[in-house]
Amino acid sequence: MNHSAHSPLSAAALWRTTLITLLLAALVVVCLVLPAEFGRDPSGIGARLGLLDLSAEPAASAQENVAANDQQRHFSITLGPGMGQEFKVVMPANALMEFEWHTDGAPIYFDQHGDPLGDSSGYFMSYSESSASSVKGRLLTVFAGNHGWYWENRSGNPVTISLSIGGDFPLMEAKH
Amino acid sequence: MARLVLVLLLGSLSPLLWAHGVDDNTRTFLQQLDGSRIGALFYIGAKHMVTGYDHLLFLAGVVFFLRRRSDILVYVSLFTLGHSLTLLGGVLGGIRVNAWLIDAIIGLSVAWKAFDNLGGFRHLLGFQPDNRPITLIFGLFHGLGLATKLQEFELPANGLLSNLVAFNIGVEAGQCLALLLILLALNWLRLLRLPGLVVTFNALLMLAGFVLTGYQLCGFWLSQS
Numbered sequence: 001m002n003h004s005a006h007s008p009l010s011a012a013a014l015w016r017t018t019l020i021t022l023l024l025a026a027l028v029v030v031c032l033v034l035p036a037e038f039g040r041d042p043s044g045i046g047a048r049l050g051l052l053d054l055s056a057e058p059a060a061s062a063q064e065n066v067a068a069n070d071q072q073r074h075f076s077i078t079l080g081p082g083m084g085q086e087f088k089v090v091m092p093a094n095a096l097m098e099f100e101w102h103t104d105g106a107p108i109y110f111d112q113h114g115d116p117l118g119d120s121s122g123y124f125m126s127y128s129e130s131s132a133s134s135v136k137g138r139l140l141t142v143f144a145g146n147h148g149w150y151w152e153n154r155s156g157n158p159v160t161i162s163l164s165i166g167g168d169f170p171l172m173e174a175k176h
Numbered sequence: 177m178a179r180l181v182l183v184l185l186l187g188s189l190s191p192l193l194w195a196h197g198v199d200d201n202t203r204t205f206l207q208q209l210d211g212s213r214i215g216a217l218f219y220i221g222a223k224h225m226v227t228g229y230d231h232l233l234f235l236a237g238v239v240f241f242l243r244r245r246s247d248i249l250v251y252v253s254l255f256t257l258g259h260s261l262t263l264l265g266g267v268l269g270g271i272r273v274n275a276w277l278i279d280a281i282i283g284l285s286v287a288w289k290a291f292d293n294l295g296g297f298r299h300l301l302g303f304q305p306d307n308r309p310i311t312l313i314f315g316l317f318h319g320l321g322l323a324t325k326l327q328e329f330e331l332p333a334n335g336l337l338s339n340l341v342a343f344n345i346g347v348e349a350g351q352c353l354a355l356l357l358i359l360l361a362l363n364w365l366r367l368l369r370l371p372g373l374v375v376t377f378n379a380l381l382m383l384a385g386f387v388l389t390g391y392q393l394c395g396f397w398l399s400q401s
Contacts, residue, residue: 009295009375017294017382018291021379021386024386026390033391033394034394037395038398
């Protein structure tokens with residue numbers, strides 16, 4: 001290449017520039033890129049800047065597997081510290097859903113509830129409300145509507161929830 | 177005429193770097209693709225080139241010290257050759273690599289060129305690598321990354337070759353356009369006669385290259401755990 005024959009920097013300045021650049025890059029990756037892109041926040045700066053929200057997956061965007069008749073689906077939901085998220089499926093009345101969910105470690109606050117089809121008053125029926133790191137059970141619906149969970153991460157670290165649900169009705173995620 | 181042909185060839189250099197993702201509409205389109213769609217694939221290729229910041233950063237580093245048109249042509253042609261080979265060969269041959277690792281290497285290519293521009297190889301390491309084979313090799317990596325991303329869409333065999341060629345030509349066209357803008361911007365910068373331009377520009381370029389590398393390595397590491 002036709003570089004100017006001499007370097008614009010002395011050897012010492014070149015070393016310094018290269019090392020400082022490496023150090024800065026490591027800082028940017030750890031403090032900004034990791035929390036914003038991957039939801040990992042070893043420095044705690046990502047949470048302070050609100051970057052963790054950027055990597056929160058919308059519910060059910062990920063891995064969905066549909067089995068044959070009796071449908072079974074898996075969802076993965078990641079919540080940054082302080083974040084809450086609703087996840088519901090549309091169910092007819094008298095339908096049975098088998099569900100199982102667990103976090104990647106820490107317990108998380110949840111409220112399992114349902115709201116009737118076509119209801120705009122904001123009414124919902126709460127089935128159970130607690131904190132847990134894994135819950136397994138069945139839900140038999142009384143009314144048609146959206147049934148599911150509200151999770152809230154009250155810890156200081158991101159939590160990933162793995163949810164499996166199955167039922168003999170068409171599994172469709174509810175819009176909220 | 178010869179010059180026109182050269183320019184067209186050179187344009188073909190297209191490294192497509194999809195360190196940036198494919199947007200949702202494009203994704204949907206590619207997944208539903210059936211048969212030959214030359215115009216659309218040309219556009220997607222060109223768009224990818226123009227909006228692929230990692231590729232643009234590498235190009236800016238490569239042409240930073242090049243003043244003669246013939247030099248620019250040689251380097252860009254080498255890059256084009258490398259990436260076209262692996263793009264076409266990779267998709268047709270079903271070769272896939274880890275996208276995180278490829279993008280990490282592409283980030284390193286940016287840092288490498290910036291370090292070279294700062295005189296790092298000559299003054300710190302005591303040798304000056306020949307940048308021509310290196311540009312070709314980085315071109316091969318860029319094309320391989322592209323081939324890997326394209327294969328995720330499982331393009332139908334129906335019309336695959338013409339779609340691929342249209343995509344590649346689009347990439348070349350986008351690269352030509354991007355190159356012109358980069359050269360123009362560099363000339364404007366030089367015109368300003370900013371003190372320390374060489375050092376500042378290449379130090380920032382190196383920083384961007386290292387950040388890109390770290391980003392992709394983190395992605396690789398987390399995807400393995």
